[in-house]
Amino acid sequence: GAGVSQSPSNKVTEKGKDVELRCDPISGHTALYWYRQSLGQGLEFLIYFQGNSAPDKSGLPSDRFSAERTGGSVSTLTIQRTQQEDSAVYLCASSPMGSSYEQYFGPGTRLTVT
Amino acid sequence: EDQVTQSPEALRLQEGESSSLNCSYTVSGLRGLFWYRQDPGKGPEFLFTLYSAGEEKEKERLKATLTKKESFLHITAPKPEDSATYLCAVPAGMNTGFQKLVFGTGTRLLVSP
Numbered sequence: 370g371a372g373v374s375q376s377p378s379n380k381v382t383e384k385g386k387d388v389e390l391r392c393d394p395i396s397g398h399t400a401l402y403w404y405r406q407s408l409g410q411g412l413e414f415l416i417y418f419q420g421n422s423a424p425d426k427s428g429l430p431s432d433r434f435s436a437e438r439t440g441g442s443v444s445t446l447t448i449q450r451t452q453q454e455d456s457a458v459y460l461c462a463s464s465p466m467g468s469s470y471e472q473y474f475g476p477g478t479r480l481t482v483t
Numbered sequence: 484e485d486q487v488t489q490s491p492e493a494l495r496l497q498e499g500e501s502s503s504l505n506c507s508y509t510v511s512g513l514r515g516l517f518w519y520r521q522d523p524g525k526g527p528e529f530l531f532t533l534y535s536a537g538e539e540k541e542k543e544r545l546k547a548t549l550t551k552k553e554s555f556l557h558i559t560a561p562k563p564e565d566s567a568t569y570l571c572a573v574p575a576g577m578n579t580g581f582q583k584l585v586f587g588t589g590t591r592l593l594v595s596p
């Protein structure tokens with residue numbers, strides 16, 4: 370079946386612009402995660418959605434970052450007023466209920482802020 | 484603070500030359516340790532979960548083991564297609580559940596024919 374998909378695959382933006390990154394999880398998966406992977410750094414947890422529960426936003430690095438998940442499926446990560454330090458690969462993952470450790474990752478969106 | 488350290492950062496092997504990757508962790512109450520494989524330009528691919536010291540899991544040429552302080556990913560007679568970055572992760576914190584994973588920076592493995 371189809372895996373996690375993300376769009377766009379690459380995004381180049383100017384400093385100060387807003388960007389939206391999209392994630393389509395595997396159908397039927399109730400949990401959705403966003404991570405950030407910077408060069409030479411490990412994956413950094415950003416935010417977690419589980420069903421209809423309030424999201425865990427504890428990993429968001431600043432109030433410029435926000436995410437929503439509509440209808441328990443598609444999620445959008447928004448970065449406002451982008452800065453050069455926001456340049457990274459943004460990865461989305463989903464997992465079925467009851468096995469959240471088996472997170473299935475998408476290919477990521479490579480964001481470059483110039 | 485939960486922490487995961489992987490070594491070496493990079494490893495170059497000849498095809499058939501067995502070796503091991505290390506993942507040491509500091510966590511308040513281990514509730515699992517996970518290994519992933521990541522190919523260039525792709526997201527991590529789940530490999531193994533280990534829950535308790537002494538546990539072992541195997542998949543093809545890979546075997547993961549766990550002690551109270553570290554995990555090893557043993558690669559037996561590797562092939563060029565095993566070349567990838569191998570990531571280790573643990574759930575963060577005592578009360579946050581599995582959803583927050585703390586990842587190491589990975590070991591880049593290159594297997595030459």
